[in-house]
Amino acid sequence: MSTNTLYGIFDDEEVLLSSVKEIRANNIEIKEVYSPFPIHGLDKALGLKETRMAITAFIYGCLGLTLGSLMIYYMMQIDWPQNIGGKPNWSFYHNLPAFVPVLFECVVLFAAHLMSITYLIRNGLYPGGKSDSPDERTTDDKFLMEIQVEGDATIIKEMLTKTGATEINEKEA
């Protein structure tokens, strides 16, 4: 049996959303949806797993805290200890209140930048990355639903038309 890929093209995000719900209710797996902008509630309708971005943010924050501490420890204790306003310069712990703003900024810096970078890489938006979208119009005003079908595709095509797809394309894989 051959595997074909179906592209259902929609004009309106509300129609697309209800179509996604209906098709998934019939136990047909949707491979991907392409849209020019984020659609509220689409992630739930597609049954996507919850994002793990928050966990990465926490890890990056901890990394920032660790590296920031090491940096300050090296600068203020080892490389160039200074007597600033009579504050104890021989001890990291006793000087800690003065270092907190720097550590805080390091946490924010690492969490924010590494999160953005992770997000971009995860979405394939790195230099030299190629667009996955099978139809250029999804960057303008069309919404596209991608379904992989084994064997006969007529039922799914009918369902797409019934739920509001304005155009259906097929590609043999």
Place this chain on the structure above:
Amino acid sequence: MFTIDKKAKNLSMALMAIGLVALIFGFVSNPHDTWPALLFNTYFYLGISVFAVFFVAMQYVSEAGWSIVLKRVPEAIMGALPVFSFIMLFIIVAATSHFGGNHIYHWLQEGIMDPASDHYDKILAGKEPYLNATFFIARTSIYLIIWNYFAEKLRKLSILEDKQGGTGSHFKSVSTSAWFMVFFAVTSAMASWDWIMSIDAHWFSTIFGWYVFAEWAAIGFTTILLFTLYLQRQGYLKDVNESHIHDLGKWVFAFSLVWTYIWFSQFMLIWYSNIPEEVTYYTARLEVENYKFLFWFSMLINFILPIILLMSRDAKRNNGRLIFVSIFILIGHWLNSYLLVTPGTLNTHGHIGFTEVGIGLGFAGLLIYLTLYTLAKEPLEAKNHPMLDESKHLHT
């Protein structure tokens, strides 16, 4: 409609009875130590009830739609404002006349501004134009009367909206709220200088108004959250969904961090510059055995606990977790309020005993009773608010 169930009523009555016993016991055995206990408890609960007004005003000014389904809750917490305002005014008037052995404010001591007297204090005498008994009472009365006026007006408009419909009372609420915001921005800071900062009259901190506001915000949001969860558990507020609770949880988390941020800003600048007239405030707390533990302990539960237990999204949607953290935040800020007042008034002799805890519990009973009583007066669901539908479909 909400009806107070027997259990809640009995509990609040029992708490108020404990409070009354503690108050009488305190004033009979040691009035000098009881006034500060009364002051910091009033500060704490007055903060919760005035913050409810701020919360309602903030929703109107920012045209926020999410909170409409639970807006009766802060409106009911406002119901406790007149009582706590009255207690605060009573304490201030008693302080200026030294009624019942009230010596909370050092600068109100007799002869302290008089060059001929033995008690003469040149620095405090220089502050006389602001720190004098008449102006002190006048200021306190103005804050309290106007806060109560705005609370009453916002509540009346909200009820009027239910009955009349239309957008007239909504837009009136928006402009009323805007005026309240402007007034509260100035008076909340001034009230914090008057009631709390002037206890340590030689000392001053320019961030103090924000510090007190952040504390009131943290405990205010926590209280709104707790009452909402209670009503939900009782089977009321059917329109409040997980997202509303999540949003309130975010506020609690955020303002716990804001409080810490300001706490630390004040602490670090004073610690770093190490000027004698400033640093005495912290030595009075950190070099005294019975305050030192509470100082770090309250910091720990007001900051570390929420940041560990409330950071993730799932935690803010877990009612058990929210209740656990909320109760600890309230305890932590209660201890912090204690530390704001006690070292300046009782020097090194302060301790948390039956009087302090008893009055705290009594006021908690008073707050619970007045809030539930106010809730029972009006239907629990607001209708006719222009953004009601948006609030019902909140989804984050």
